[in-house]
Amino acid sequence: MKRPCLLVGALALLLITAATPAAAQDVLVIGSKKFTESVVLGEIALALATDAGAEATHLRELGGSRVLFNALRDGEIHVYPDYTGTLALELLAQDTGGRTVDDVVLRGLLATRGIRMTRPLGFNNTYALGMRETRARELNISTVSDLVRYPGLNFGFSNEFMDRADGWPALRSHYGLPQTGVVGMDHDLAYRALESAGIDVMDLYTTDAEITYYRLRALQDDKNYFPEYHAVFLYREELDQQFPAFVHRLNTLTGTITQDQMVLMNARVKIDRVSESIVAADFLQLDSAVQQENFSQRLRRTTLAHLTLTGISLGLAILIAIPLGVFAARRPHFGHLVLGTVAIVQTIPALAMFVFMIPLLGIGAPPAIAALLLYSLLPIVRNTYAGLHDIPVELQESAEALGLPPSAKLRLVELPLATRSILAGIKTSAVINVGTATLGALIGAGGYGQPILTGIRLDDMGLILEGAVPAAILALLVQGAFSLLERWVLPRGLRLAQAGA
Amino acid sequence: MFVLEQVSMSFQDQACIRGVDLSIPAGTTTVLIGPSGCGKSTLLKLMLGLLYPDAGSVRFADQTVQPDNARALRQRMGYVIQEGGLFPHLTARENITLMARFLGWPGDVQVARVHGLRTLTDFPANALDRYPAELSGGQRQRVSLMRALMLNPDVLLLDEPLGALDPMIRRDLQNELKDVFEQLNKTVVLVTHDLGEAAWFADSIVLMRDGEIAQRGSLEDLVTSPASRFVEQFVNAQRQPEGFGA
Numbered sequence: 001m002k003r004p005c006l007l008v009g010a011l012a013l014l015l016i017t018a019a020t021p022a023a024a025q026d027v028l029v030i031g032s033k034k035f036t037e038s039v040v041l042g043e044i045a046l047a048l049a050t051d052a053g054a055e056a057t058h059l060r061e062l063g064g065s066r067v068l069f070n071a072l073r074d075g076e077i078h079v080y081p082d083y084t085g086t087l088a089l090e091l092l093a094q095d096t097g098g099r100t101v102d103d104v105v106l107r108g109l110l111a112t113r114g115i116r117m118t119r120p121l122g123f124n125n126t127y128a129l130g131m132r133e134t135r136a137r138e139l140n141i142s143t144v145s146d147l148v149r150y151p152g153l154n155f156g157f158s159n160e161f162m163d164r165a166d167g168w169p170a171l172r173s174h175y176g177l178p179q180t181g182v183v184g185m186d187h188d189l190a191y192r193a194l195e196s197a198g199i200d201v202m203d204l205y206t207t208d209a210e211i212t213y214y215r216l217r218a219l220q221d222d223k224n225y226f227p228e229y230h231a232v233f234l235y236r237e238e239l240d241q242q243f244p245a246f247v248h249r250l251n252t253l254t255g256t257i258t259q260d261q262m263v264l265m266n267a268r269v270k271i272d273r274v275s276e277s278i279v280a281a282d283f284l285q286l287d288s289a290v291q292q293e294n295f296s297q298r299l300r301r302t303t304l305a306h307l308t309l310t311g312i313s314l315g316l317a318i319l320i321a322i323p324l325g326v327f328a329a330r331r332p333h334f335g336h337l338v339l340g341t342v343a344i345v346q347t348i349p350a351l352a353m354f355v356f357m358i359p360l361l362g363i364g365a366p367p368a369i370a371a372l373l374l375y376s377l378l379p380i381v382r383n384t385y386a387g388l389h390d391i392p393v394e395l396q397e398s399a400e401a402l403g404l405p406p407s408a409k410l411r412l413v414e415l416p417l418a419t420r421s422i423l424a425g426i427k428t429s430a431v432i433n434v435g436t437a438t439l440g441a442l443i444g445a446g447g448y449g450q451p452i453l454t455g456i457r458l459d460d461m462g463l464i465l466e467g468a469v470p471a472a473i474l475a476l477l478v479q480g481a482f483s484l485l486e487r488w489v490l491p492r493g494l495r496l497a498q499a500g501a
Numbered sequence: 502m503f504v505l506e507q508v509s510m511s512f513q514d515q516a517c518i519r520g521v522d523l524s525i526p527a528g529t530t531t532v533l534i535g536p537s538g539c540g541k542s543t544l545l546k547l548m549l550g551l552l553y554p555d556a557g558s559v560r561f562a563d564q565t566v567q568p569d570n571a572r573a574l575r576q577r578m579g580y581v582i583q584e585g586g587l588f589p590h591l592t593a594r595e596n597i598t599l600m601a602r603f604l605g606w607p608g609d610v611q612v613a614r615v616h617g618l619r620t621l622t623d624f625p626a627n628a629l630d631r632y633p634a635e636l637s638g639g640q641r642q643r644v645s646l647m648r649a650l651m652l653n654p655d656v657l658l659l660d661e662p663l664g665a666l667d668p669m670i671r672r673d674l675q676n677e678l679k680d681v682f683e684q685l686n687k688t689v690v691l692v693t694h695d696l697g698e699a700a701w702f703a704d705s706i707v708l709m710r711d712g713e714i715a716q717r718g719s720l721e722d723l724v725t726s727p728a729s730r731f732v733e734q735f736v737n738a739q740r741q742p743e744g745f746g747a
């Protein structure tokens with residue numbers, strides 16, 4: 001049992017080494033949050049970096065503010081766009097006491113974390129209350145205070161806005177709003193409800209693409225209730241030395257993106273379905289800088305990423321799970337512990353598993369591989385255990401009676417006899433793995449999940465299918481490949497015995 | 502060759518072998534017989550060191566069979582079990598040579614040895630590369646026997662080697678086995694529940710009952726001077742349907 005232990009140790013080491021951010025030195029890593037505006041800003045930074053001669057990559061749609069901020073702090077990404085309000089009220093709330101502070105204070109707080117902040121890019125993406133343009137004109141409403149005159153209006157707010165302490169409850173008391181018809185609803189549904197006049201007022205962001213699309217009016221925050229969310233870029237301080245040209249270009253952006261421009265850029269992506277890179281290049285008038293990926297290039301890239309995720313995680317899972325299964329079959333007490341543990345690991349929802357890996361391994365492929373690996377263990381461990389455990393007593397006795405030492409017995413008799421069961425376990429793992437790997441995109445690992453995620457964000461069924469269909473096909477291929485493999489590796493005598501039985 | 506002294510063993514609380522004294526001289530054929538569940542197979546496994554006694558001792562060639570030497574001693578014993586216990590993933594030849602290959606025997610020595618055994622057991626050459634699933638019951642028993650004999654063991658332990666065969670083949674194999682035993686002149690311990698078969702092979706018959714030895718001797722001893730009522734009944738019960746002559 002010594003050698004399998006060493007093997008597992010070596011693999012763990014390998015995984016950890018693989019997990020340390022590769023080439024963090026010379027490649028500039030840009031991150032963006034999981035919504036269109038952030039991705040567009042990320043693409044703008046990418047285009048600037050490329051134009052400044054830096055080798056750069058953009059990890060899109062990594063997650064929420066906290067994930068991005070931590071990734072920046074830990075050096076997994078080097079730059080990403082955020083908002084002053086988010087920094088003051090959320091990310092640095094412990095230091096600011098949850099109050100808005102001016103940029104000087106923010107800079108000071110960020111500096112202690114090795115992070116620099118550009119000056120505001122221009123637009124303020126804050127909360128606003130919105131109405132249909134026609135309805136607002138009809139009632140002559142242009143400010144939030146004007147709403148006080150119409151107690152009968154129906155409000156539909158996103159659940160987040162309803163619940164936040166600085167959301168609806170505080171807004172109501174700030175302005176003394178009398179309305180009682182207030183419901184929480186999904187943000188996208190709220191736009192439709194507004195259009196069909198089911199509600200009159202909803203919460204929105206001042207740069208939402210939908211503002212132009214649905215012809216909405218964002219009411220003026222005349223009593224300055226909403227904090228300011230000025231867009232800025234955050235970057236690690238060492239970029240000043242490493243990529244001075246890029247930092248210079250980034251700072252020339254400040255004050256150049258107006259609210260209307262941002263709404264328009266968001267709308268071009270979300271409504272006109274133009275790619276973020278093109279929108280970014282158009283804004284910078286750098287059309288030569290970005291090469292638009294065509295369908296087959298994109299498919300090749302996502303396929304490669306997906307195969308890497310599943311291939312490595314499954315390979316490592318096999319190398320770890322088979323010795324574990326053998327060990328479990330050898331030591332009944334330890335075996336129950338092992339089987340119980342991997343079974344519990346399996347009950348962790350896949351989504352949570354991926355997110356749990358972030359603090360341990362950061363973002364990108366390594367945490368996704370680790371999560372997939374853990375997920376792939378159970379079927380293989382269990383089937384290895386069962387395969388060995390179910391070997392008929394007389395065969396075990398025969399092997400024993402021949403005088404074979406345990407290791408030789410395992411290699412020459414028991415593992416071959418358990419082949420069918422072990423292969424079935426690997427096949428199950430592989431098929432699950434291919435499907436689960438689509439979640440890898442959530443933590444920046446790419447793969448078929450990437451188009452699905454982008455498709456959901458843009459409400460683009462074509463893009464969703466571009467990820468979902470290849471993932472399904474791959475799962476089928478994997479299944480087929482394993483059936484072939486089984487014919488090939490399953491000892492002939494076992495197949496005959498099976499056919500005869 | 503084997504000396505068992507006051508050997509007792511139980512599964513959980515169930516006593517299975519109770520204070521057995523048994524000595525098996527080298528070069529003889531001893532047959533263990535008795536009703537189902539009396540402990541014949543268990544006694545064989547105790548001799549092989551697949552099980553260890555709770556009390557008493559099992560000695561093989563003047564060494565006590567213990568966990569630390571059992572594996573080495575087992576390489577000097579050949580074991581054939583009911584149904585053969587052949588490995589389904591290996592061909593007949595691979596089954597026979599498994600241990601020799603593990604021990605690193607040269608290829609030509611292996612081939613020569615298999616050829617000798619094949620002749621001895623009258624096993625068809627073209628069946629050597631078939632898998633157990635492709636062999637008849639009788640052929641499987643022969644392969645099992647060849648596997649047990651491959652390392653040229655000092656003793657041969659056979660647990661109902663002919664149990665699962667139909668009467669015709671069984672008769673043939675009985676003849677063959679007897680020839681083999683005579684040619685090899687090895688110490689043989691054979692388990693059966695058929696008294697006729699026991700008489701055919703045995704220099705000495707050991708009749709067991711409930712984990713104890715009821716009587717030991719030749720068939721003639723059992724028939725003419727049964728040690729107890731049980732022996733008498735056992736002999737008579739077997740005598741009627743089989744109709745063999747003593």
Ligand SMILES: Nc1ncnc2c1ncn2[C@@H]1O[C@H](COP(=O)(O)OP(=O)(O)OP(=O)(O)O)[C@@H](O)[C@H]1O
Pocket residue numbers: 512513517536537538539540541542543544694
């Ligand atoms: N692994 C085991 N666990 C518990 N009890 C066992 C085990 N093996 C055998 N026994 C019991 O020990 C007793 C003797 O079994 P053994 O196999 O030696 O009988 P046997 O004389 O070979 O019978 P048969 O002629 O049916 O093969 C039986 O009562 C059996 O139920």
Ligand SMILES: [Mg+2]
Pocket residue numbers: 541542543660
């Ligand atoms: Mg038995």
